[in-house]
Amino acid sequence: xxxVEIRGLSYRYPDGREALRGIDLTLNAGExxxxxxxxxxxxxxxxxxxxxxxxxxxxxxxxxxxPLDRKNTGRVRALVGLxxxxxDDQLFSPHVDEDVAYGPTYQGLxxxxxxxxxxxxxxxxxxxxxxxxxxxxxxxxxxxRIAIATVLSxxxxxxxxxxxxxxxxxxxxxxxxxxxxxxxxxxxxxxxxLDLARRLCPRMLILKQGTLSADGPTAQLLDNEPLLYxxxxx
Amino acid sequence: MPDHPSGxxxxxxxxxxxxxxxxxxxxxxxxxxxxxGAWAAxxxxxxxxxxxxxxxxxxxxxxxxxxxxxxxxxxxxxPLLFTAPGIRLPLHLGGWTLWISQPGLIRxxxxxxxxxxxMLAALLLAESTPVPVLLLAFQRLRTPRVFIAILSLxxxxxxxxxxxxxxxxxxxxxxxxxxxxxxxxGGGIAWRARVTGGMAGSLLLRSMERADRVYAAMLSxxxxxxxxxxxxxxxxxxxxxVLAGALLLxxxxxxxxxxxxxxx
Numbered sequence: 001x002x003x004v005e006i007r008g009l010s011y012r013y014p015d016g017r018e019a020l021r022g023i024d025l026t027l028n029a030g031e032x033x034x035x036x037x038x039x040x041x042x043x044x045x046x047x048x049x050x051x052x053x054x055x056x057x058x059x060x061x062x063x064x065x066x067p068l069d070r071k072n073t074g075r076v077r078a079l080v081g082l083x084x085x086x087x088d089d090q091l092f093s094p095h096v097d098e099d100v101a102y103g104p105t106y107q108g109l110x111x112x113x114x115x116x117x118x119x120x121x122x123x124x125x126x127x128x129x130x131x132x133x134x135x136x137x138x139x140x141x142x143x144x145r146i147a148i149a150t151v152l153s154x155x156x157x158x159x160x161x162x163x164x165x166x167x168x169x170x171x172x173x174x175x176x177x178x179x180x181x182x183x184x185x186x187x188x189x190x191x192x193x194l195d196l197a198r199r200l201c202p203r204m205l206i207l208k209q210g211t212l213s214a215d216g217p218t219a220q221l222l223d224n225e226p227l228l229y230x231x232x233x234x
Numbered sequence: 235m236p237d238h239p240s241g242x243x244x245x246x247x248x249x250x251x252x253x254x255x256x257x258x259x260x261x262x263x264x265x266x267x268x269x270x271g272a273w274a275a276x277x278x279x280x281x282x283x284x285x286x287x288x289x290x291x292x293x294x295x296x297x298x299x300x301x302x303x304x305x306x307x308x309x310x311x312x313p314l315l316f317t318a319p320g321i322r323l324p325l326h327l328g329g330w331t332l333w334i335s336q337p338g339l340i341r342x343x344x345x346x347x348x349x350x351x352x353m354l355a356a357l358l359l360a361e362s363t364p365v366p367v368l369l370l371a372f373q374r375l376r377t378p379r380v381f382i383a384i385l386s387l388x389x390x391x392x393x394x395x396x397x398x399x400x401x402x403x404x405x406x407x408x409x410x411x412x413x414x415x416x417x418x419x420g421g422g423i424a425w426r427a428r429v430t431g432g433m434a435g436s437l438l439l440r441s442m443e444r445a446d447r448v449y450a451a452m453l454s455x456x457x458x459x460x461x462x463x464x465x466x467x468x469x470x471x472x473x474x475x476v477l478a479g480a481l482l483l484x485x486x487x488x489x490x491x492x493x494x495x496x497x498x
Binding site for chain 1: 401417428
């Protein structure tokens with residue numbers, strides 16, 4: 001069953017530059033796909049469309065059968081957890097547990113359910129016991145895990161990552177990849193880390209100047225050197 | 235403040251920025267020295283700034299819209315309506331009658347007009363000159379270094395802070411979800427206030443860290459509190475002529491205002 005259906009999506013920045021042009025994309029439930037492309041190809045812009053932070057200028061997005069419009073944005077945001085490149089964007093409370101509780105609290109869930117969601121999300125990323133720590137003093141890898149917990153607490157169907165391994169040291173990067181392998185959600189991962197794509201994502205999408213220039217099995221695309229070179233990935 | 239002024243190549247945009255700064259300051263000074271109630275003179279000042287704006291090829295509509303900000307200053311003159319001594323005029327509001335002082339009304343309207351026209355002049359200066367050029371011109375006019383440093387850092391950091399705030403808000407928006415069973419979302423007011431407070435604190439910390447890095451990068455490239463000035467040169471005779479003419483015109487407007495204005 002398809003979880004994400006994007007048809008003819010186009011977007012222009014307020015200053016008139018074209019960021020996305022006619023994107024067509026279907027992602028099935030449980031699929032893990034890597035989204036690669038050079039800087040400025042439109043990866044982050046596409047991700048921000050998936051839960052309605054940006055609204056499509058043209059085209060349509062359907063998530064789990066819900067057309068992404070003004071009425072459904074709230075529901076869709078709970079289904080699609082967006083993990084930003086800079087974990088500091090998602091961590092703004094004095095304590096870790098308050099940041100993780102933000103999503104479910106905003107949803108209006110009762111207090112005991114929220115507490116249970118927080119414990120569950122922290123356990124899923126292996127950060128149980130960090131509830132009362134200040135995220136400001138955590139390491140980069142720990143912040144990244146907490147940032148993932150802040151969206152897991154909404155029990156999303158899908159996780160969307162923007163450059164998850166950027167700025168992590170080798171061990172933190174390896175642990176993060178292992179964590180992402182364990183998580184069962186559908187994933188779309190925008191990254192420059194082609195090794196991560198090879199290890200984690202059976203499917204790869206290449207974005208070039210706002211259009212999807214390739215879509216296929218990761219191993220096959222990564223072996224095609226001319227293709228990688230042409231798309232600024234080599 | 236726009237990064238890039240709209241269009242280039244108009245005579246007013248090529249004029250030396252020092253001339254524009256001196257003209258704007260003299261304009262605002264003369265306008266504020268004009269007595270209350272000099273309506274004809276205010277009109278002349280308004281015509282002058284609007285014709286300069288047209289000559290510079292500015293988008294008049296956006297200039298006028300942003301100039302409305304100047305009307306905020308009028309709030310500080312509001313008490314004059316009731317406190318100034320003199321003849322009282324009745325103002326009927328539904329069943330109520332307010333007694334308004336007539337000299338107070340004239341002063342109130344004059345302050346409003348002056349604030350608005352001054353705002354137009356300042357906006358025109360900012361609109362027709364790129365910020366770095368403007369800062370360099372202030373430096374050439376021997377403005378104390380500290381002021382230049384403060385202004386240039388402020389301009390640099392404004393965009394930094396804006397970008398940081400925007401990414402924080404995107405991250406919050408994307409987690410502001412509705413519950414599938416349709417429970418009332420959004421959280422309580424106190425909780426939302428605490429989240430906003432946390433965001434403000436985090437924005438402050440991040441901006442300070444970013445600002446430190448920007449400053450370190452500037453220092454490592456030899457920043458010493460002064461903007462590099464590639465060409466030190468005086469005003470050209472043509473610039474001086476334009477400046478002298480403009481100042482003379484402003485002086486004439488001021489004299490006109492002094493003779494025609496004043497409270498009855």
